[in-house]
Amino acid sequence: MTDAATSARQALRAALSPRSIAVIGASDNEHKIGGRPIAYLGRHGYAGALYPINPSRPEVQGLRTYADLSALPEVPEVAIVAVPGDGAIVAADQCAQAGVKLVVMMSSGFGEVDAEGKRREREMAARARALGMRVVGPNSQGLANFGTGAVLSFSTMFTEVAPQDGPVGIISQSGAMSVIPYGLLRQRGIGVRHSHATGNDCDVTVCELATVVVEDPALRVLLLYLEGVPDPWHLAEAAAIARDRGLPIVALKSGRSAAGQEAAQSHTGALASEDRVVDAFLREHGIWRVQDMRELVDAAELYLKGWKPRGRRLVAISNSGAVCVLTADAASAAGMPLEPLSAGTQAELRTILPGFATTTNPVDITAALLTNSRLFSDILPPIARDPAADAFFVGIAVAGAGYDVPTFAADTARFAQATGKPIVVAAPQPSVAAAFKTHGLSVYATEAEAVGALGQYLSHAELIAAAQARRPALPSPPRAVRPAVMLDEAQSLAWLAGRGVPVARHMLCADEAQARRAFETLGAARVVVKGCTGDASHKSELGLVRLGLQSAEAVAAAYADVVAAASAAGVRLGGVLVAEMVRGERELMIGARLDPVFGPVVLVGDGGKYVEAMPDAEVLLPPFDAAQVERALRRLRIAPLLDGVRGDPPLDVAAFCDAAVAVGALMLDDAAGVTQLDVNPVIVRERGQGCAAVDAVIFHSR
Structure with a gap:
């Protein structure tokens, strides 16, 4: 990292624990944007110097005010700008000239409004960077680190829901989405240390801020809300630091649909990248992408348990046959097989459970639990010993009066501690759920929520392990996409053949x-x-x-x-x-282009003339190897055809994967100047017979 980059990163670290803070536009009313950060800083233990700047009042909220930055006894490390319009730009420029390290600009009316606003914030950020100052925002709700008391935010949520320092961090481009998960986690009793909203990302982005937040040794899971990924190289760096620390990152990326992408552009001016490229990038770096806010929050507490999962085989136990069936459905959807318990385990269970109980997997202990509270504790030890058990689900469909719920909960907690394996509980009755939560167990209202959260946790653990083993390269900022011309087919095929792609x-x-x-x-x-x-x-x-x-x-x-x-x-x-005219078993395709955000991307999938009408493809980010290409092919809908079905021979997948790797290397070669290519179809012969590109188009910038 260069000296300038190190200095820029140090400014972000200072923002999380500043020695001194100025509030430009300080208000005596703690319910105003310029007043709430002052109230929060005093309320949540900030120990540094705080300088309210308001030339029209001698003091605000019991603190002496100053007329301007020049009147302060020192140059503050960080400044909050809470003044409107052009006054915000003037204030930012003055801070940069004074030597402030970082400004949190809460003022709005910039890039989230129109192109002119985007231009103004971009020019402001450039002036600040030239003088060594970083800018968070504008249109930022602020930064909040409850571990240091540096709550530089005006969010109402911190008044409505009492903060508690904890192991979870949240970084968001949206102010609301930085505190909605905060509120939901606090309802579950989970403490949140970081809750940051970067706003328009004119300088400091969510991705770059993540590179310093993941350094916090108290953090055990990081949640991100993204409307765009403007600097994936920073997010990849954050992911690499997090993997080395064993810190999982979970991301909610909005804008999956065309309508969602349009809304994202109008909200923060975020660049809406092609969604499947985002998926590929996050997967490559071990970041789990969720679909909605519930998924972002539901599994968070599971990451805090310290489990070391070794598989995804689930054993389900319930006192309801219906819950057993629904759990089996949910587990199948989550890719968690319910393998039958061993014959020895089942025999042991049959000596404990009534004859009408089910002892395979799921284990249905039936309503007999009402008359024999020992059933639950008696079946847990033999189940714990069974080799089919990597994780557990306990569903208490109905309990309460007449049931020894405290004993059920205590037995489950001892069982969880003894096995050290992941376990989730579903209990729709609040009183029953409370008994299990008292023992530190993760409790959900339904089996679908419980199994869904557990499935996410286990899948993410596998994703992180794969990324850690692969140690993906950190991408560089993408090169500019220059105007290109289309080569004819003969020229395109010659380029491919020269790079090792078999051609007809x-x-x-x-x-x-x-x-x-x-x-x-x-x-x-x-x-x-x-x-x-x-x-x-x-x-x-x-x-x-x-x-x-x-x-x-x-x-x-x-x-x-x-x-x-x-x-x-x-x-x-x-x-x-x-x-x-090449004969083969299947038409596949390879496509590639230079994405303006992520750089080279390669597409592999089903080919032929219907490739656009019925797309079945996966994105890969080079560099990648043949094994990664094959894993991508195995995720396609046509994956069963690769090994041959109904008498068809298996395809030469290895030859196709080698061709895709060659295309990936071509796209990484800046000197080649290829900006886009389509190789469709690639005729794949039966295993051992190779493949051949029979049509190709390359766009070249030189």
Whole structure:
């Protein structure tokens, strides 16, 4: 890291525990934006110097005020700007000139409003950076670190829901989404240390702030709300630090739909990246992406248990047959198999449970629990010893009066401690749930919520382990996407062949005689004749393709037809390709482009002419290896076809994966200048017989 970068990062660390703070626009009313941070700082134990700046009052909230920055006894490390309009920009400029390390700009009316506002905040940030100052915001609700008392925020939530320092951190581009999970976690009794809202991200982004928040040794899980990922290289850095610390990161990224992306742009001006690229990036770096706020919060407490999961086989226990069935459904959806307990375990359970109970898995202890409170404690030890058990679910569908619920809860807690394995409880009755929560167990209202949270936790543990083993490279800021020209098919195939991608044998012809000789030279049973042009990527629609030709005469006639069709369509030809008609078992595709945010991305999936109408593809971020490509293929809907079905032979997946790796290397090569390519179809033969690209389009910037 350069000296400038180190200094910039130090400013972010200072914001989490500043020695001194100025509040520009300080208010005596603690319910106003300029007053609430002062109240919070006093209320939550901030021990540094606090300087309210308000030239019209001698004091605010019992503190002496100052007319301006120059009147302060020292240069504050951090300043809060809570004045409107152009006054906010003036204040930020004055702070930069005075040597303030970081400004939290709460003022709004900038990039979240219009393009002019975006320009103004961008220019303000540039002036600040030139003088060594960082800017959080504008349109920021503020930063809050309850571990140090540095609550530089005006959120009402901290008044409504009492803070408690704890092991969870939250960073969000949205003010509301920095405190909604805070409120939900506090309702569960979970303490939150960090609750930060970066607003418009004109300088300091969620991703960059995460690089210093993950350094906090008290943190055990970090939750992110993202409307865009403007600097994935910072998020990758944060993820690498977090993996080394064993700190999981869970992200809620909005804007999955076109409507959601439009809303995100109007809210914070966030750049809406293609959603599947975001998925691929987060997966690559071990960050778990959730779909909604419930998923963001529900599993949070499971990350705090200190479990070391070794598998995902679930054993379910309930006093309701219906809950057993619903749990099996939920476990199947979460990819958590309910394998039958061993014959020995089942035999032991049958000596304990009534004859009408179920002892396989799920274990239904039935309503007999009402008359024999020992049933629960008696069945837990043999289940704990069973090799099919990686994790446990306990569902108490109905209990209360007549049931020894405190004993059930205590027995479950001892069971959990003895096994050291993940366990969740579902108890819809508040009194029953409270008994289990008293013993520190994770309790949910329904089996779907409990199993869903457990499934997320176990899946994320596997994702982190895979990323840790792979140790993905930290991406650099993407190179600018320069204007590019489309190469014709012959040129595109030559580029691919030069990079190790197998291509169909072909010859470029300038007249009918050459076309005849090409047919004879190739010696293929059938050939294809195609117009070779850099003017059109979809040639079939223009009548520039003839298939299945079996004689030199047919090839010559096709040559003439293609030339005539090109003339009629106004398409310039660089020649006509005669290529072998490759036979194989499946058409797949490889695509790639330079994403303006994430850099090179590669797409692999089902190919052919319906690739756009029925997309079935996965995104990979180079560099990647063949094993990663195969894992991506195994996530496709067509994955069962790879190994052959109904008598079809298995495909040469290895050959296709090697071709995709070669494309990934090409996209990483800045000197090559490739900005986009489509290789569709790639004909994949049966295992051991290879593959061949039969059509390709490359866009090149040089």
